[in-house]
Amino acid sequence: MNNTLSLEKIINIESFQKIQDDIAQATGIAIIMVNYEGKAITNHSNCTKFCSMIRKIDRYSAICEKCDSRGGLESVRMKNSYIYICHKGLVDFAAPIIVKDQYLGAVMAGQVLLEDNENIELEEIVRVNKDFDNLGEDLKKELEKEYKNLPVVSITKIKAIAQMMFHISNYIVEEAILKMSLNEASHKLKEENKKNQLEEVNIEIEEENIDENVNLKINEENEIKSPIIQAIEYIDNNINENITLDKISLVCNLSQCYFSKLFKKETGLNFINYLNSKKISKAKELLVSTDEPINNIAINLGFEDCGYFIRVFKKSENITPKKYRDLHIKNSSI
Structure with missing residues (x-):
């Protein structure tokens, strides 16, 4: 007291x-x-x-x-x-x-x-x-x-x-x-809510400033690259890696939350779906052009679990990797 x-x-x-x-x-x-x-x-x-x-x-x-x-x-x-x-x-x-x-x-x-x-x-x-x-x-x-x-x-x-x-x-x-x-206690809660609301407003303003000003980088050839273009290039050049949201956000020097929002805004896809679509495209090439075991292909594309790779592939193509390979080998031999 x-x-x-x-x-x-x-x-x-x-x-x-x-x-x-x-x-x-x-x-x-x-x-x-x-x-x-x-x-x-x-x-x-x-x-x-x-x-x-x-x-x-x-x-x-x-x-x-x-x-x-x-x-x-x-x-x-x-x-x-x-x-x-x-x-x-x-x-x-x-x-x-x-x-x-x-x-x-x-x-x-x-x-x-x-x-x-x-x-x-x-x-x-x-x-x-x-x-x-x-x-x-x-x-x-x-x-x-x-x-x-x-x-x-x-x-x-x-x-x-x-x-x-x-x-x-x-x-x-x-x-x-x-x-x-x-x-x-009620007064303290109201003050905390006001403080939180102010912080949210400041974050939105900061994100808008990043989007309008900091978001663009100019390379030596005066080409303008947004962080999302950098992310896409990084995915293409490092498709064999296990690329996480945390890693790609660091590459683009953005917070995970803001990167996800910006990526969806510019590509129409969320980051994970886009990344998986690129990996599945590469997997389809390897299934047809090589005789690498499906387990090796999954590992080489950064999937730590072959079962997860198969589920992602089937969800994308409505067919398992093995059936996809068998079907294309059969068609190519006709």
Whole structure:
């Protein structure tokens, strides 16, 4: 995972804010998302008046931030939601957002009280002090009033909401990262296709230039010879060799692909068919004018396999080399 990834870059904050607001409204708890540095990246949803007032008091605000930081770190260590008691006795939880072992941030939620009949021990992340010492009498009374108005929730519901937020937030982030990866792969593929198309265009232009300019060579007598004429002359002068497409392309100083295309364009035949027709013509001469064994004739014409020579001959003449020889010897003796 790239270390430059951040929640701000990979999710739509505005869309997540709407989801966060709806969940907060449905569950009656306060929710906010923070990045890996602990900085808020969404607005507080359903924040209680009590907590809003506490966070405006400097000495309490610093302790609130300490609670949030410690809660987030504990959730990362556990790799799951972490439920705890804040310094004013409220129940909060942190649901970490972890993708491929990288901590990207957390969903912080809570600001509720447990039901009185539930005897469950939660860690007091900072020493609990419910008193409001050294505050003005009016502010103290208002805080005590808002404390009594805090939502009261069962621990079962808190655990369920914590797990829900853990799964929802991680799912949204993982899907966003997957979408980013697919978009990057798609962009890369498009760029590669553009590059390949450009290379194909350049190749076509290069081939056209070869066809128009480089394709012609002038010998000492100022005779113009194209590569195909050179190829035909080479075949005629070296009919006894095993002439391959690779070899003839090198002779003409062209790529195999372009040579094949140009040869078909200028002769109307593909290279192999043309070569075989010339070899069969020579074979017919030798069958009639010599008593060389058919196997020797095949080898002398560059056919490494006599069976292949016979098949090529029969395909061309509709008769085997032996019958062709016998027929012409018989005709010549009449």
